[in-house]
Amino acid sequence: MNKLTVALLLFFAMHLNAQEEVDSLAFDVASYQKALDSINNSFTYQTGEVILNNGLAILNVPEGFKFLDSEQSKRVLTDLWGNPPSEPIGLLFPEDMTPMHDNFTYAVEIEYAEEGYIEDDEAEDLDYDDLLEEMQEDIKAANPERKAQGYETMELVGWASPPYYDQKNKKLHWAKELKFEGYDVNTLNYNIRVLGRKGYLNLNAIGDINMLSTFNADREDILHSVEFTAGNRYSDFNPDIDKVAAYGIGGLIAGKILAKAGFFALILKFWKFIAIGAVALFSGFRKKLFGGGKGDDV
Template sequence: MKSILILLLSVVTFNSWAQDGIDSVFLQEYEEYYAYVDSLEEQLTYDSGMVLLGEYLATAALPEGYRYLNPQETNKILVDSWGNPPTTTLGMIVPAGVNPYSFEGWGVVITYEEDGHIEDEDASDIDFEDLLETMQEDVQDENEIRVREGYEPYQLGGWAEQPHYDPATHKLYWALELQFGHEDEAVSTLNYNVRILGREGVLVLNAVAGMEQFTEVREHMTDIQNFTSFAEGNKYSDYDPSFDRAATYGIGALVAGKMAAKTGFFKIAMAFFAKGWKFILLALAAAGAFIRRALTGGGKEKKDALS
């Protein structure tokens, strides 16, 4: 993301200086690219303040500095721009000043997994290092499916932040470092997850960004998990074993994504970023094809940024 942009800038700047000074054509195309992604964002309709998620399922009391995209607006990004298959979400939260279409853009996708009430007694007994090794082994099997379906393979590097469960709020969070693509061209990404346990399901808050954005994303995710919660009647404490359904897995499986095939964990939570790189490269091509110019060092002619 941002690191790739910096690399491209460095390559083009070097080539430009080697020819006859800073390449004004590239700089113009750089500005036009951001004008282009700004124009895309201007077509989005954001909400603010108290937001209802689902049919009285949960709420997000957005403070100043945060914006919300409803499910229809969210699909403009996830499906139309990032190249995901049609996805059912509860919307997306985007910090103010962040353009989700840009290189450094990111957002928090909200979904709901209604698999039943998850008991949390095992939370303190989980060996997360052993769990990580199991997850890394599972990734190898998942890659075979991903490649067949046209997605790039990925590797699970490790914890960017080890899982932590708060039994008082019934909130679980962790962060993973992932490498998408083949070894010689792998891109490191951050996958930051928050799970809020409820009466008969889990509220999923998922952010994907560049690893260099870890501190920024962690700070925002702390805020977001604090102002997002289940509505009355759907809270963890509302569970009634006489009437409500219990999940068949616990905290460990929730982190490991054992229900991947059922919930689309890998396809939605991880795959949308991998597919997103294709959109980014296409957007760059639309912004003047300056990647090709940077790598070849040729072509000084001005090109239409939006052609």
């Protein structure tokens, strides 16, 4: 039985017996499947052209994918997957995936950050090895704060895919391999940034490291699927009235959106998809039922 299934079983056990002591998984599996199907069937997806964030950008949902709007995505990310509250524009799923799929691969969260115009003059001169070392040290330094706030510590293992900046189309992408305390399988954090006039679109795919080849096969379709609308594009920047971000391409990759907002706020924002996040959410119940630790394979 995989970890996601155990977590979901615990979820339904808790809701079916909310006032009783949960001491076994001996409830009707058919009821579990019915409840699971009910959740997965409760969502309404979109395909084709989707207008994002009140006309800010357009998503042409790639063939083989489906889009979940902002309100439904909040429900998935926070209520079902146990992540901190956020303001997503939406979630992009492969068409055969559902939020509570036992064999989940990945989904892509889409957000917008109005941080200002990102100057890209430095892009060609960046040393990504040096940048990686800096990021590794930053994450290590943030671990005590993560621990204090109830998060697992984490380690940046390295680039799963080194940064690449498409100067012509103003699109940046890279992937990190992260190791979270207590988990045997490392996490893949694949980042895509689409630069615009006043900020950037953030397309963030997270799953375990084994989904890298799956995502790479879809990456170009996803990269080409979203564009800012006229008036919001990078080329529409007006230096007389528009704000310039306090960091460039290197800071965007490294996560140096810190100064006033706080470095730890950014580092703590890492969230993890179903196979890891759901187990973390129900780890207390799992320990009670199985007597195992977080890293146990159940």
